[in-house]
Amino acid sequence: MDTDIKNNLIGKLTEKSALVAVIGIGYVGLPLAVTFAEAGFRVIGIDPDQRKVAAVNRGESYILDITNEQLAPLVKNGLVTATSDFSAVKDAQAVSICVPTPLRKTGDPDLSFIVSATESIAPYLHTGMVVVLESSTYPGTTRELVLPRLSEASHLTVGKDFFLAFSPERVDPGRKDFTTYNTPKVIGGITPACSEVANVFYSMALAKVVPVTSAEVAEMAKLLENTFRMINIGLVNEMAMMCDRLGVDVWEVIDAAATKPFGFMKFTPGPGLGGHCIPIDPLYLSWKLRSLNYTARFIELASEINTQMPRFVVGKVQDGLNSFKKPLKDSRILILGVAYKPDIDDMRESPALDVIHLLKGKGADVVYHDPFVPSITHDEWSLKCVPDLMAEVKNVDAVVIITNHKTYDYMAILAASKLIIDTRNALGAAGRDNPKVVRL
Numbered sequence: 337m338d339t340d341i342k343n344n345l346i347g348k349l350t351e352k353s354a355l356v357a358v359i360g361i362g363y364v365g366l367p368l369a370v371t372f373a374e375a376g377f378r379v380i381g382i383d384p385d386q387r388k389v390a391a392v393n394r395g396e397s398y399i400l401d402i403t404n405e406q407l408a409p410l411v412k413n414g415l416v417t418a419t420s421d422f423s424a425v426k427d428a429q430a431v432s433i434c435v436p437t438p439l440r441k442t443g444d445p446d447l448s449f450i451v452s453a454t455e456s457i458a459p460y461l462h463t464g465m466v467v468v469l470e471s472s473t474y475p476g477t478t479r480e481l482v483l484p485r486l487s488e489a490s491h492l493t494v495g496k497d498f499f500l501a502f503s504p505e506r507v508d509p510g511r512k513d514f515t516t517y518n519t520p521k522v523i524g525g526i527t528p529a530c531s532e533v534a535n536v537f538y539s540m541a542l543a544k545v546v547p548v549t550s551a552e553v554a555e556m557a558k559l560l561e562n563t564f565r566m567i568n569i570g571l572v573n574e575m576a577m578m579c580d581r582l583g584v585d586v587w588e589v590i591d592a593a594a595t596k597p598f599g600f601m602k603f604t605p606g607p608g609l610g611g612h613c614i615p616i617d618p619l620y621l622s623w624k625l626r627s628l629n630y631t632a633r634f635i636e637l638a639s640e641i642n643t644q645m646p647r648f649v650v651g652k653v654q655d656g657l658n659s660f661k662k663p664l665k666d667s668r669i670l671i672l673g674v675a676y677k678p679d680i681d682d683m684r685e686s687p688a689l690d691v692i693h694l695l696k697g698k699g700a701d702v703v704y705h706d707p708f709v710p711s712i713t714h715d716e717w718s719l720k721c722v723p724d725l726m727a728e729v730k731n732v733d734a735v736v737i738i739t740n741h742k743t744y745d746y747m748a749i750l751a752a753s754k755l756i757i758d759t760r761n762a763l764g765a766a767g768r769d770n771p772k773v774v775r776l
């Protein structure tokens with residue numbers, strides 16, 4: 337009986353006897369695996385990256401948000417294991433797919449990881465199983481890409497034999513107040529039965545689930561969130577460029593506007609967008625819409641403004657050096673902070689890479705410091721973090737603050753430097769009207 341399959345699975349999820357497989361144990365998958373294990377589920381992480389698999393099996397975390405103290409006991413108690421062997425899926429009743437969704441060099445979505453992960457689990461799909469896609473992607477992916485690969489390989493019927501849903505990951509790396517556990521989880525199934533099962537699955541481990549009526553609504557909700565951020569950052573970046581022309585302090589303008597207790601949300605300008613989500617996910621949406629003969633104008637405009645920011649920053653470096661009668665060529669420039677946002681080690685899509693590349697292209701001698709990033713590699717160059725920060729601050733012609741990590745003593749850096757380009761207002765009031773500080 338169809339309902340027996342569903343009810344049996346719900347029973348296993350409710351009593352937490354279901355084995356959970358997390359496909360892709362990176363920034364999203366590892367915290368999710370830990371969250372399910374902390375709730376009492378046995379979890380197996382499946383990832384082709386053997387270094388990650390070995391680290392997990394040793395109880396060692398490679399993700400800043402998960403400590404060894406958190407992971408090791410779960411591994412020791414057999415609640416978390418990892419493997420590169422997808423046949424482990426045959427023993428699982430619940431699967432969450434957390435694989436990357438980057439862009440190709442052409443700017444089009446690269447769905448190859450979702451396709452390959454789906455094809456790897458398909459041979460092991462069995463009756464009484466729930467599969468949830470978590471990777472950020474365009475609306476329709478779960479139904480158009482994942483569903484046919486699972487049902488054709490297994491000859492099983494969705495909503496009867498197995499259950500398929502989409503639930504976007506919303507984790508904000510480095511954040512302590514909202515984690516995988518207590519960030520509300522939107523979930524939408526391919527069928528109502530899929531929604532029901534997936535909601536039970538996630539509600540057994542997470543503080544709050546938010547059911548929606550379809551996988552497409554869940555997919556689109558994630559894109560609305562990230563598009564909202566991307567467009568607002570684009571707007572405030574354009575504000576920074578307009579204030580620059582007007583000779584008005586954009587930071588003071590933003591702080592003043594933010595005193596309005598309603599109808600305004602504060603965003604701050606910076607050297608460009610970074611990370612795996614905000615610069616990328618909205619382009620999945622605009623790509624999909626192009627295939628429907630619709631141009632997502634807000635997304636394209638914000639993307640254009642945001643990608644101009646590294647160039648704007650380089651202009652500011654040139655202006656600063658100019659006031660000291662120095663050319664950019666052969667000047668030594670220290671980039672302070674290269675991760676895409678404060679207090680994390682993630683370099684993906686970081687604007688620091690573009691700023692460094694542009695500076696190098698103009699003949700500058702570029703070095704960098706970041707407490708979280710020991711080395712960085714670009715297609716054409718690689719750099720190692722300078723060993724002695726303060727010696728370098730004194731030595732260089734200009735310091736460019738790209739990422740405002742909390743660990744830096746900005747006042748000491750200000751005192752010791754000749755010139756600072758502050759793209760984050762890290763110096764606050766001390767940078768205002770200061771002849772050796774150029775602000776965005």
Ligand SMILES: NC(=O)c1ccc[n+]([C@@H]2O[C@H](COP(=O)([O-])OP(=O)(O)OC[C@H]3O[C@@H](n4cnc5c(N)ncnc54)[C@H](O)[C@@H]3O)[C@@H](O)[C@H]2O)c1
Pocket residue numbers: 359360361362363364365382383384385388434435436437449452453456470471472473505506507508509612613
């Ligand atoms: N990092 C974030 O802050 C964040 C936040 C929200 C949503 N997301 C989304 O979550 C998804 C995963 O992102 P992430 O940051 O965890 O990426 P990640 O690169 O840190 O981790 C992905 C993992 O998947 C593994 N993988 C690659 N191909 C695989 C395959 N075929 N089968 C199994 N595993 C495979 C990789 O080895 C890697 O360990 C993306 O769609 C991303 O947009 C990320």
